[in-house]
Amino acid sequence: MMQLPPRCSELNPVENVWQFMQDNWLSNRIFKSYDDIVDNCCHAWNKLADQPWRIMSLGLRQWAHGF
Known part of the structure:
Protein backbone atom coordinates (compact mmCIF):
# COMPACT_ATOMS: atom_id res chain seq x y z
CA MET A 1 0.00 0.00 0.00
CA MET A 2 1.29 3.46 -0.87
CA GLN A 3 0.52 6.74 0.83
CA LEU A 4 -0.96 9.54 -1.28
CA PRO A 5 1.33 12.52 -1.80
CA PRO A 6 0.40 15.56 0.29
CA ARG A 7 -1.67 18.27 -1.37
CA CYS A 8 -2.57 16.06 -4.31
CA SER A 9 -6.30 16.64 -4.61
CA GLU A 10 -6.67 14.88 -7.98
CA LEU A 11 -5.78 11.60 -6.25
CA ASN A 12 -8.19 12.08 -3.36
CA PRO A 13 -11.62 10.61 -4.25
CA VAL A 14 -13.49 12.84 -1.80
CA ASN A 24 -25.07 20.22 -8.99
CA TRP A 25 -26.50 21.74 -5.84
CA LEU A 26 -24.37 24.54 -4.42
CA SER A 27 -22.94 26.67 -7.23
CA LYS A 32 -28.88 35.05 2.70
CA SER A 33 -26.97 34.13 5.83
CA TYR A 34 -24.57 31.68 7.38
CA ASP A 35 -27.51 29.52 8.46
CA ASP A 36 -28.74 29.47 4.87
CA ILE A 37 -25.33 28.21 3.74
CA VAL A 38 -25.36 25.46 6.37
CA ASP A 39 -28.94 24.47 5.49
CA ASN A 40 -28.15 24.24 1.77
CA CYS A 41 -24.98 22.25 2.40
CA CYS A 42 -26.85 19.84 4.67
CA HIS A 43 -29.59 19.46 2.07
CA ALA A 44 -27.02 18.72 -0.66
CA TRP A 45 -25.19 16.25 1.58
CA ASN A 46 -28.44 14.44 2.43
CA LYS A 47 -29.40 14.26 -1.25
CA LEU A 48 -26.05 12.68 -2.03
CA ALA A 49 -26.27 10.32 0.97
CA ASP A 50 -29.53 9.00 -0.47
CA GLN A 51 -27.59 7.95 -3.60
CA PRO A 52 -24.87 5.51 -2.45
CA TRP A 53 -24.33 4.28 -6.02
CA ARG A 54 -23.37 7.82 -7.04
CA ILE A 55 -20.90 8.12 -4.16
CA MET A 56 -19.31 4.85 -5.24
CA SER A 57 -19.03 5.97 -8.86
CA LEU A 58 -17.52 9.32 -7.85
CA GLY A 59 -14.92 7.65 -5.67
CA LEU A 60 -13.82 4.94 -8.08
CA ARG A 61 -10.48 5.24 -9.77
CA GLN A 62 -10.23 3.07 -12.86
CA TRP A 63 -6.45 2.96 -12.67
CA ALA A 64 -6.60 1.71 -9.05
CA HIS A 65 -8.59 -1.39 -9.98
CA GLY A 66 -6.10 -2.59 -12.56
CA PHE A 67 -3.73 -4.16 -10.02
Missing part, protein backbone atom coordinates in the same frame (compact mmCIF):
# COMPACT_ATOMS: atom_id res chain seq x y z
CA GLU A 15 -12.54 15.83 -3.95
CA ASN A 16 -14.79 14.41 -6.69
CA VAL A 17 -17.64 14.21 -4.19
CA TRP A 18 -17.23 17.86 -3.19
CA GLN A 19 -16.95 18.92 -6.83
CA PHE A 20 -20.11 17.02 -7.75
CA MET A 21 -22.06 18.63 -4.88
CA GLN A 22 -20.83 22.07 -5.83
CA ASP A 23 -21.58 21.62 -9.53
CA ASN A 28 -24.30 29.93 -8.63
CA ARG A 29 -26.36 30.77 -5.57
CA ILE A 30 -26.60 33.75 -3.29
CA PHE A 31 -27.01 32.78 0.31
